[in-house]
Amino acid sequence: MANKLLKPLMSLRFTLLLLSLLGVMFLLGLWIPQRSMVPEALYSQWKLHHPALVGVFEALGFVSIYTSWIMLGLWAFFFINLSLVMWQRLPLIKKRIALPEARLFDPSASPGYPFHASFRLPEEITGATLLSSLRARGYAIVGGENGFYGVKNRLSPIAFGLFHLSFFLILLGGLMSVYTKFAGVLELAQGEVFQGDVASYVPTPQLPKIGTPPKATFTVASIAPQMTNGTPTGLKVQLVDGHGATHEADVNRPYKVDSSSFLVTNVGPAPLFVVRDRSGREIDGAYMKLHVMGGKEDVFSLAGFHFRAHFYPDYFLKDGLPATRSREFKNPAFSISAERDGKTVAQGVVPPKGALAFADYQLVLKDLPYWVSFSVFKEHGVPIIFAGFAVASLAVVWRFLLYRREIVGAVREENGERHLVVAGRSEFYKSLAEDEFTILFTKLSAKSGRANT
């Protein structure tokens, strides 16, 4: 009974079916809007217009298809199938890599070897020289000149096992990552200190099921966004850790500490605005991390006033209105609208050290540093996943480039001449292997020619 159940699970046809189904699911994920990938408002609109369709998709889990129960089920079957197929194949691999016992091998009685040829050997080439030449070309040889068997890349079938083992490494690493993953976003301005507290993350981070949030303490010493012809070419962030050591992070070069990565992802202005009264006394002020890049509007409040801010990194007046020439921070300025009780009381452009007068006050832009956002990740499975990638890459190279070639040969005497009679076969290729064997044995029996095939 158990065998009957296991048999289809062990079959390679089932593997191909599972792979095809997984492929179909992946493609469905591209076609069906995924909840995590579309804005909530857009998703709600879609649901409103197609309630029945979205209902079916939601019931099947197709709106989060990559973690749906169908997908997880397919993956479960895939790994069960892979385990069983590997279990079944292991004895075969063991058998294939074993060298046959020494006996008198006969090339003319070697079924399954499509290449057959005979080469006349010059006198100076003895059987021993021939065999040592084959060994020098990577062939493991059993037997002697009267009948030998040779195999090149004998261990290549092991790569089959390694390649499929890499899937398990990736699975193991993936599972570890799922359970130990911490993900959060930090927004820190120049000079700001991070002490590892979870409350600093915006919004609330994803906490790990097992493990702790990143234990890191550092101060953002400097932020230097770099733009070339409108293209962001760098975002250098200098950090000083709790021990006073300086670290540099950039896009693509995260700060790594405590199995965590602090990825530099975004930048914005963090101006120090102060409100002064008529006498010039500062009555309120603060550094603001404004989300105003790309023409967005942000708001802040000081001294009981509300301010709407737009940012122009390379400010100029276009048709009397503020605009930016580029996204480079060449001539930064804010367009500020001051409001009280919902009414606009003043409006104007404020460059660094500049001011906007309103009522009996002044809003002064005292300083213009930047804030930077970090995507913070901590997970423990990644090295195992990368080990899986390395094993997969090496195994696939080993299996398909260093494939097996087998030969059976013997040195025979005919009409007073010595001949090397050989039969050969190769994995994957027949015609191409024939060329290879012909070249090989022609070289080995140099000064002689191929007598017959």
Added chain:
Amino acid sequence: MSNWETLFFWMTLVIYSLASGGYIYSFVFKNPRFMSKVTVLISAGFIAHTIAISARYLAQGHLPWAGDYESAMMGGWFIIAGTLYVGWRNKPLQALATATTPLVVIMMGFGVMRNPVLTPMAASLKNYWLYIHVYFAWLAFGGYALAMAAGVLYLLKRKSELRGVVNPSYERFPSLDRLDELIFRYVVFGFITDTIMICAGAIWAKDLWGSYWSWDPVETWSLVSWIIYGIAIHLRVTFGWRNSRFAWIAVLALSTVIISFFGVTFVIDTSLHTFQVR
């Protein structure tokens, strides 16, 4: 595009187009002598292609890495380089250009209509893993394109043999058995480089996006095409699929690679692989 790049890009495109026409002429008018001349023409086009890439490199300070135009330019270069290399090693394989050259013409034509603007190296692209990821992607594309070309030659030659039509142009192709094995060899080459490409991309993505896999549309498509080629290899090695069936797989499966490279970012602009300046 810089002036030199524009000049040599269009020169390349014209030469490759003429070469494609030359192959069609050879087949339609059964004139195989023309084929060797076309190979010379493609070599000239390849030199112009290399100069166009060099001009772009000099103008923007880095090799073409991203965007449809640069993918088409470099992907096309790898495909033609692979075609010339195998044709140089094995003369009958010069005929592979019959299928690869028109493919490159279409790719480059599509690419130049997209975004040929010179841009400095964006911060998101400054990573050593990018070089490995992208170069192996192009190698994979080249391998799969050669498999497709060998598949097309196989199917054409087989059809001609079945009909009993004598076309001396087909005689210049390798034998059907050899073509069948070459298709598999190129598929395997593509699969190896594709595997390395996906792994390198995942490692790079960890530092850039914080996650080694994001189910981004381009990632998903490349995984689908990897699975398809994986299935093809299993069908060949375990189930013995050969000849026409395998040739058709090699021809059709290339569409998934083309979609990964160009199709996804053509339809979707939210892919992380778009690398638009943000």
